[in-house]
Amino acid sequence: MTSAHTTAPDAAQTRDDLGRLRPDLVAAYDAALPGAHAAVLTRLWGAIAREPIPGLGARTPRGDRLTVTLPGGGTLDGSRAATAPFAQQAADLHGPDGTITDPVHLARITGMDARFRAELANSVANLALARADAHPTPTLKQLADDPEGLATAEQSVVDGHPIHPCCRTRIGLSTEEVLAYAPEHRTIVELAEIRVPDDRWYGEGPPILTVHPWQRDHVLDRHPELRPTGRTRPARPLMSLRTLAPVGRRSQHLKTAVDVQMTSAVRTVSPAAVRNGPIVSVLLHTLATDLSGLTILRETFAGAVLVDGEPSRSLAYLAREAPRQAPGEVILPLAALAQPALQQDAIDTGFAGDPEAFLARLAATVLPPLLVMLHRGAALEAHGQNTLVALRDGVPTRLLYRDLGGVRISPARLRDHDGFSLGVPTLHGDLGTDDPDQLRTKLLAAAISGTLAEQIAVLTRTHDIEPSRLWRHVAAAAHDTYARLGPGAAGDAARLLDAPLPLKATTAMRLAADPLDDVWTHLDNPMNGLR
Numbered sequence: 001m002t003s004a005h006t007t008a009p010d011a012a013q014t015r016d017d018l019g020r021l022r023p024d025l026v027a028a029y030d031a032a033l034p035g036a037h038a039a040v041l042t043r044l045w046g047a048i049a050r051e052p053i054p055g056l057g058a059r060t061p062r063g064d065r066l067t068v069t070l071p072g073g074g075t076l077d078g079s080r081a082a083t084a085p086f087a088q089q090a091a092d093l094h095g096p097d098g099t100i101t102d103p104v105h106l107a108r109i110t111g112m113d114a115r116f117r118a119e120l121a122n123s124v125a126n127l128a129l130a131r132a133d134a135h136p137t138p139t140l141k142q143l144a145d146d147p148e149g150l151a152t153a154e155q156s157v158v159d160g161h162p163i164h165p166c167c168r169t170r171i172g173l174s175t176e177e178v179l180a181y182a183p184e185h186r187t188i189v190e191l192a193e194i195r196v197p198d199d200r201w202y203g204e205g206p207p208i209l210t211v212h213p214w215q216r217d218h219v220l221d222r223h224p225e226l227r228p229t230g231r232t233r234p235a236r237p238l239m240s241l242r243t244l245a246p247v248g249r250r251s252q253h254l255k256t257a258v259d260v261q262m263t264s265a266v267r268t269v270s271p272a273a274v275r276n277g278p279i280v281s282v283l284l285h286t287l288a289t290d291l292s293g294l295t296i297l298r299e300t301f302a303g304a305v306l307v308d309g310e311p312s313r314s315l316a317y318l319a320r321e322a323p324r325q326a327p328g329e330v331i332l333p334l335a336a337l338a339q340p341a342l343q344q345d346a347i348d349t350g351f352a353g354d355p356e357a358f359l360a361r362l363a364a365t366v367l368p369p370l371l372v373m374l375h376r377g378a379a380l381e382a383h384g385q386n387t388l389v390a391l392r393d394g395v396p397t398r399l400l401y402r403d404l405g406g407v408r409i410s411p412a413r414l415r416d417h418d419g420f421s422l423g424v425p426t427l428h429g430d431l432g433t434d435d436p437d438q439l440r441t442k443l444l445a446a447a448i449s450g451t452l453a454e455q456i457a458v459l460t461r462t463h464d465i466e467p468s469r470l471w472r473h474v475a476a477a478a479h480d481t482y483a484r485l486g487p488g489a490a491g492d493a494a495r496l497l498d499a500p501l502p503l504k505a506t507t508a509m510r511l512a513a514d515p516l517d518d519v520w521t522h523l524d525n526p527m528n529g530l531r
Helices: 011-021 023-050 103-109 114-132 140-145 149-155 175-181 213-218 271-287 340-351 355-376 411-416 436-463 467-485 487-497 506-511
Strands: 059-062 065-069 075-079 093-095 098-100 189-195 208-211 227-237 243-246 252-256 294-296 299-307 310-321 329-333 387-392 395-401 501-504 520-523
Touching: 011 023, 011 114, 011 175, 023 065, 023 075, 023 103, 023 114, 023 506, 093 103, 098 103, 103 114, 114 175, 114 506, 140 149, 140 329, 140 340, 149 227, 149 329, 175 213, 189 213, 189 243, 208 213, 208 252, 208 299, 208 310, 271 294, 271 299, 271 310, 271 355, 294 355, 340 355, 340 395, 340 436, 355 387, 355 395, 355 411, 355 436, 355 467, 355 487, 387 436, 436 467, 436 487, 436 501, 436 520, 467 487
Parallel strands: 294 395
Antiparallel strands: 059 065, 065 075, 075 093, 093 098, 189 208, 189 227, 227 243, 243 252, 252 310, 299 310, 329 387, 387 395, 501 520
C-alpha cells in the first residue's frame, strides 16, 4: 500500500495554496472548514463505535449517548445517533480534555498513528475545498439533456466515500493537482499516449499505454525507455478520479493507474486486474444474458508494461464499456442518486412525491438481479460508485454494474447453474472462492449495508420516515426473488434476511498491516422478522 508520493496538504497549507491558485475560493473554503471537520469527525466516531479498532476498550451505551474507554485511560462520550452509518448528526463528542471538534485530535487520543492522522487532515482539507467549489446538483432533466450526463452526475458527488473518514484523502496530490484532476472540480484532463517497446508490452493490440497526466509527471521519468507519442486525448474524471470518460467518445471509459492513495488504497491497476478483466467480463456477461434488468459493463481491453516479466501495476490501464443511454433515459451511479436533491427529483418526477413508492421500485430494480447472480455464482460488490441505475421519468428501470476487481466468483456454483455453458476460467488473485460466507458477505456489505442503506438513510432524514417502513420494501423484493429461486437459495436467503448484516470496517482496514485485506463489522439486520 505504501506510496513513494507523500504530499498531503492539511487545512492550513491548502488555504495558503488557494491564496495563490484560486483566491476566489478562499472565503468559501473558510466557511466550509467547520462542516468538513464535523463530517470527518462523525465518520471517525462511527468507526470507533462499531469497528474492531486496536487498543480501544469497552463501548457502553447510556441512553442516547455512547461511552468508549480509551487506551491510556479516560473515556470518550458522544452521540449514539451519530455512530450510525451515513449519519449527518454532529458527534457532540467529549474526551478527557473537553469537547472534541477535530478528527485529528480524536485519532491522537485513541492511539491512531501519525500517518493516519495526516490522512485525516488531508481529508478535511480536500472536503472543505470540494464544498467550497461545489455547484448546484443537476436535475434529472438537465442530465437527460446533457450528452455527457453520466460524467456530469458523477462529478456532482462532492463528499466522497459516505462512511470512510478518509473520504477525500489524496496522498500524493498537491492542492494544485487536486484542482486539476479531481472530479468534484469538474475538470477535463489530457490523457497521454506512451509508446512501449514490443518486448515490454502485455496485452492485445498495439503497444500504446494510456497514462494519466499525474502518472506521466511523477512516474514515467523512472522509465526512459517509454516514449510519449505526443498524442493526448481529453477526458473527464469520474467518481474514482483515475477512471475517465473520453470527451466525445461515449462508448468507452478508461481506468488508469495513479500512484496516489485515495481512501485506503493506492489506485494502481494490479496484474490480476489486467489478466482478469476481459475474461471475467465474458463470464459475467454470459451469466447475466437472460437478466433483462442487469447490464454488465465489460472490460474490453487491458494493457500493461512488463517490469521484471510481470505487468506493472503503475504502468497499466483498462478500457471498459460505457453505459448506453437511451433517449429520455438518465443513467447515474447510486451514490449520485443518494444526493438529496437528485433523490427528491426522482421521487417528485416518477412517484408524485411518494418516497416509499420510490424506494420500493428502487429495491425491486436493484436487488433481484444481484441475488440471482449470487445464486448462480457471482457475488458483485455492488456499492454506490460501481453500481448504476437507469431512470426514465424518474422511475428506476434497470441496473448496470462496472469495475470487476471486487467481484467474487464461485466455480462450484457456476458448474451447478444449468444455463452456464462456459467453462470456469483461470482466475487470478482473490476472485475465486466457494466459501458461501465470503460470497454472501461481499454482496451484502456493499448492496444492502452500503447502497440501499444509504438511500434509506437519506429518505429517513429528508422525509422523517420510520426506517422499518422502508426496509419492508427491501425485504419484500428479497422474498419475491427467493420464492422464484426455490429451496436451493435458502442459505443465501437466511443470510440476507435473518442474520446480522456485514459492513466493511474501513478504518480498521486502513489501520491494519495490509489495508487491502477485508475486515468486517456487523450491524443489526433491519429486515429480521419483516415479511
